[in-house]
Amino acid sequence: MDMESESQQAGAQRVPRLLFISFFLSLSLSTLARAATRRHEWEISYQFKSPDCVRKLAATINGQSPGPTIRAAQGDTVVVSVKNSLLTENLALHWHGIRQIGTPWADGTEGVTQCPILPGETFTYAFAVDRPGTYIYHAHYGMQRSAGLYGMIVVAAAAPGAEPFAYDGEHLVLLNDWWHNSTYEQAAGLASVPFVWVGEPHSLLINGRGRFNCSAAVAGTCNATLPECAAEVFAVETGKTYRFRIASITSLSALNFEIEGHPMTVVEADGHYVKPFVVKNLNIYSGETYSVLITADQDPNRTYWLASNVVSRKPGTTTGTAILSYHGGGSSSPPPTTPPTGPAWNDTMYRFQQSVMTVAHPAHVEPPPAIADRAILLLNTQNKIDEHIRWALNNVSFTLPHTPYLVAMKRGLLGAFDQRPPPETYAHQGYDIYEKPPNPNATTSDALYRLRFGSVVDVVLQNANMLDANKSETHPWHLHGHDFWVLGYGIGRFDPAVHPASYNLKDPILKNTVAVHPYGWTALRFKADNPGVWAFHCHIEAHFFMGMGIVFEEGIERVADLPTEIMGCGKTKGGH
């Protein structure tokens, strides 16, 4: 059941006390007076679904995948009670792009901020949405996100007219890729020797709908006439301007999104206003969100494709489609054209240019600190550990501990994870990023980076060649608990003596997810001012599973008493 109430303090009575107190301490009284509490009650269960016309067991929220959209206004409190009705499987839900200021235990990252939610349990997430914008939520446990647990969060600006653009109507577009194999099969394959790769997605979904070619499906599993897999229809009226809030929650695919015949003006990225620029189509990576404006100024007597296409990997998946329909959505007929196929999949510079183009709106620049206190240089490589293929940063492949860092650090459970600091850099001067890794060995570790509270941290992500020759992929890196300034991108080897001079310190965009292009580097800066423990990882589900992530701690001593609800695993099993 989903409920929204405009209640204030009294309405929050069902929030666990500790969550409640610590959360409201961080809000000013004036905000409180206007803030609403947006309540949702969710039950997570497996259901048979046919999002692309092929029947598959999907993890659902109240029977649906994607789950319900959370709508709130800036300053509201969102309270989501999550009941785990999976049979044998645990659960955690992450609120992607929400910084969780004062509520680090509500970040929903299993192993980092909480123990998983057991079958039969109800866990309540309560957090403030302090910035308007377009966000996502999704499972953050194992590879569970790929099973269907995801949806959108839309936070409206607190006041009308606060945003630097206007529009007549709004649509939500949630992009995904989809496999008929279970996430268990996918994960087991990734962990196998030899490596078993699931292959390219079976379908691309738009708002949970796609279309697989039934003639290629296992007999009896595919039904192309199901309403459930009919293309989504987006209604417009001639002459009006629409905001499309676009999010990608793909497990693997970098996508290019196009609305046939309707150029898009990019105005928002990851909850921050962008200096507007117009594109024919939009490159979007897993974990990113954008808002674009389009004007309905085309022939209203036909329909138009919305199309998502795989880029950055050689596509093996049919274009994902939906329909733009004039006259208020009067027609759901397919357009008379073939769907747009997007740019060449391997045109890295095309995507690079969009990255560089994405800077802060002139009226909404938040200037970064001029210098950093610390710079961490992370080489992204594919490695082998005991014949398993893994991803590593500076030859360290990440593994999650079974006691969440947040609890382990707050309680001083030093044995819960490796206490040695992970490497700050790699031997970059002699490294040829265009060659296969000279040392493909790596070690696994659950060590984390401890940041001085309030310090300014630069991270440079350096991409490189994979284990196979002439291969480098795009990695969308996502930081929990913060936005970061995107100071620069390059193709080639990052040189700390050269490239920082070219950083954009004038109007860099703030984001929470950013692409590292093939053979490229991306430099970002953030302020370690949010007490808690925060994951930073490649948002490709398989890559994080294979070790492509790190974790930051900052200001743990400033974190309020932890709710006991996040405990119960690892060294906190049975109340220890």
Place this chain on the structure above:
Amino acid sequence: MDMESESQQAGAQRVPRLLFISFFLSLSLSTLARAATRRHEWEISYQFKSPDCVRKLAATINGQSPGPTIRAAQGDTVVVSVKNSLLTENLALHWHGIRQIGTPWADGTEGVTQCPILPGETFTYAFAVDRPGTYIYHAHYGMQRSAGLYGMIVVAAAAPGAEPFAYDGEHLVLLNDWWHNSTYEQAAGLASVPFVWVGEPHSLLINGRGRFNCSAAVAGTCNATLPECAAEVFAVETGKTYRFRIASITSLSALNFEIEGHPMTVVEADGHYVKPFVVKNLNIYSGETYSVLITADQDPNRTYWLASNVVSRKPGTTTGTAILSYHGGGSSSPPPTTPPTGPAWNDTMYRFQQSVMTVAHPAHVEPPPAIADRAILLLNTQNKIDEHIRWALNNVSFTLPHTPYLVAMKRGLLGAFDQRPPPETYAHQGYDIYEKPPNPNATTSDALYRLRFGSVVDVVLQNANMLDANKSETHPWHLHGHDFWVLGYGIGRFDPAVHPASYNLKDPILKNTVAVHPYGWTALRFKADNPGVWAFHCHIEAHFFMGMGIVFEEGIERVADLPTEIMGCGKTKGGH
């Protein structure tokens, strides 16, 4: 890693202290002096396996399914450290037929005796094997057993010659049924409206090996030449006598097992010696074990089939096969014959007669108490609850609580489950068991039966017609923590005023699992003298999942302090 050591107290140092102390208190010093500790270290993970030549993700123990055989001698201690390396899924392992006297927390029944083992955790089971015989272990959480987590326990008699029969060699036969669908799909189907039934097994396995017809498999998934799915070969030498220890761990199927050309003398059932009788083939239900003796007295220059066939349901599965090979297993060639097909699947009386024939060995009769203190009469029906198909006892369909009963009762957590007693009987006088249930409605409940410690309890299980006309199935009921005397069987309606007079009080067999035949009843008696909380349920995986079970409590006040390792879920989450 599996290890066996003849160590005494010192060797047990790695057992958690509480398990250790309470366990050894229950052993006499003289037993201690000779008892060995049998240690096993198991890691549970998903692996791709092809038990019937079709590749499927299976839950494995140290990479194997079936798992390793646990071998011990009467009076030994078995210590199994179970590390959960599943990605997102919890776990519990049950030691089927082991009474767990003094160690009720080691029974491995999720929701009854323990919280599940979380991913990353290691849980140590430690228990005495106090009786010689043939037992089983398997997962007891959701429908996880069907995913491949099962194996055998063989407990040798403490002294040579203690058993009332002799043999030259021994073989283990572990029977199973197998589906290519995942257990998640199976469970979701059972819980769906409309009900989605997985269908008859794809294969019957003998020692984890079967053979699916590759031409009927999804392309690319089946490989008939894999050594992994080659039939097991059982080696014999002419003139010798062999004990075959036979166990069935099927999810669904009642089986008939035959060794072509070799009559079997039944000598053991569920760890108790049977008054020997000879059969051409053996009916065996899920959760049962038997030992039979055969003599290798046939033409040694050919091989012979071991065959398992579905009975009691209309078969839709090819005969499961293995090979008996003379000259010490010199040949693995298929026999020149077609495999035995067993008796007519619907010949209930054939199976009924075997049930009645199975009584205690004259030299090993343990007479039951002459009268019972309490009699519980349980009508087994198929019902509908909110359009879901469920199984019920006296119109109550069982659900597991999320706080294990053992913990909830010991700690007085009264809110953890329904405190009202479940029904002792049903309106039997007017009930026509041959008709569809007149009242198909039922309620779900997690209430349990509280038994006076030391009291003698009779349970009569009454089978009946299912929701569809002219349909009644065999249900193998399994009791945890006890053996029960099987006092009688009947076909038709049990009349408490008539049938108890015909109970066998002279030489009833003790068992832990017993069949309730179609439209039949089975009467059993046990002494409530094992402090703890114990499940009693139909051993068909889908039936227990759909509510076909109850739970007994007895002497909870005599249970020693519980190990905290079994806690951490439900009302004991986070140490509450």
